[in-house]
Amino acid sequence: MFRNFKQVTMVVFGRGCFNQLEDILSQRRSAPDSGVVFLVDDVFKAGDLYQRLPLHDADQLIWVNVDDEPKTTYVDQLAATVKAQSAQYPQQLPDGVVGIGGGATMDLAKAVALMLTNPGSSTDYQGWDLIKNPAVYHAAVPTLSGTGAEVSRTTVLTGPEKKLGINSDFTVFDQVVLDPEMIAGAPREQRFYTGMDCYIHCIESLTGTYLNSFSQSYGEKALELCREVFLSQGPDQDDKLMMASYFGGMSIAYSQVGVCHAMSYGLSFVLGLHHGIGNCIAFDYLEEFYGPGVREFRRMLDRQEIVLPRNLMADLSEEQIEKMVDVALVLEPLWENALGSDWRREMPRERIRELYLRM
């Protein structure tokens, strides 16, 4: 069985297309007294984005904080807030949820849109195809590129026990607004770490055992675009990075990420590291799995003058390190993609532990 892949319904790409958001949302607005929920990364409290938001009277603007990776508790809290506010609307639900920010904010928007129509806690849905009801209409405006969250069928959440996505066709956005001008102002290091999420998942996907020509076509082009952005100078760097992220996300349709992403999930869970930097820290120690990719990554680090944090394990307890190993081992499809069906023999707990201890 091959996955029947749900695509984002509507995609608009172009410099300045953020200005079309009012027009796009106007087609979703059901009544003058219903509204749209905007979840916006709170770093944009500074700057002029607020003035550019197409806010109507009944809309809800919620500044979200993504200093930490999205947690299930935060999703549940946001969904409760939106539900309470939505009691004013004719349908008791907003006409849509719009996420404006990087991967974390986009994932929050997906998760909140799902939790408005599905009962219980978001922890109940961490896994594959557990969501029962369609989400409310949800749209994304990426302001960082690399995660592929704009096209993926997951929203990655940290729960009390595990870091795991809500993987579902209902998770996929109804609309993405790809405006390269929106990623132009990102801090240099954040841009790099997020961009490397794309680079690394292309390497993992292209060297994995799940690959087919669909994922390969997207992955190879995404990789090429990453090289143009991070190893050379040229025009349209923001446009290219945005497309790299989109293609990288699409390449996952018939492939999977691998060792680095599994290890990175452990780092995020225990150390609270953001996904992008967690990937970079882990990838640097994975030359035995991804030799040419890791060496090229180091050239990108040099060229972009990025210095990775080191010695992260120094103050960790034995229990914390074991927890990292546990979190990494949950991601079975990632290991299988990287190492084949016999991956457990090649990757005993002890080897994962040793890899972590180097970091």
Next chain:
Amino acid sequence: MFRNFKQVTMVVFGRGCFNQLEDILSQRRSAPDSGVVFLVDDVFKAGDLYQRLPLHDADQLIWVNVDDEPKTTYVDQLAATVKAQSAQYPQQLPDGVVGIGGGATMDLAKAVALMLTNPGSSTDYQGWDLIKNPAVYHAAVPTLSGTGAEVSRTTVLTGPEKKLGINSDFTVFDQVVLDPEMIAGAPREQRFYTGMDCYIHCIESLTGTYLNSFSQSYGEKALELCREVFLSQGPDQDDKLMMASYFGGMSIAYSQVGVCHAMSYGLSFVLGLHHGIGNCIAFDYLEEFYGPGVREFRRMLDRQEIVLPRNLMADLSEEQIEKMVDVALVLEPLWENALGSDWRREMPRERIRELYLRM
């Protein structure tokens, strides 16, 4: 304003995924006494495809003939047949329309699905965004790759006055089933001519004035895949050709085809030539517009041992040649993409006429 691009909702890719069609359609079947319409290229009357069709009792199987390019009269006739048959169904409409064939058959499936829910004749809707009502669910199984019909928002029809597509978001398929095994048996020349549709529209799109990074990313990868298929030998040629067609189709989102497609429409209208071979005949005479592309195309011709028909104008009347020029000139966005907003000055009737006379 940038186009807000409607994507195919569901995509499945993989060798043998045609076998999942039963499962995919089962989710659309609304009642035991309603049915799905299969429009299948009648070349498959021979062979084992018939046995593999997931036909239920109330389904309609219609063998379509695409010896000629799809005509509006044929679409209207097919839609009337399907409507008459569908009177037996609870909703008076089928649960879906599935096109199995090349670009012409896929275009028929799109057009019939649209005409089941929109009144009048298909000629009324040739143009841009004239369709008012959503089509019935429609799916495609390509058996030839290159046209991009599997992802495009058009269905190209020849009417009494013009050859022009029904361009609409409602035209886009709800489902495409991309099984490389389905294109493996195509006749060598047909495979080449259809594949060149993709190659040529990539050249036209990548050298056009409408291009942005979205279309460029798709177009460059499609071009690379065409080269792998038609200029070298390697594994997975069918898989790559199928992806080239998909990417080529996607690249049109923010670009356009150009001089060759405009000229080819004239050839099809007057001579009844199929689109793929019409493109090839025209492209060979367009070195002044697409120099490197035309020279590479000739290397592909040589390598694939294809001999193009020549001297097509010998028996044509003055009136027929003028009609070709008329048909080509209707395609204004194509000329503008190729030559810029001032294209009329560069491309008077006489120059188009002279180009035709060489063919």
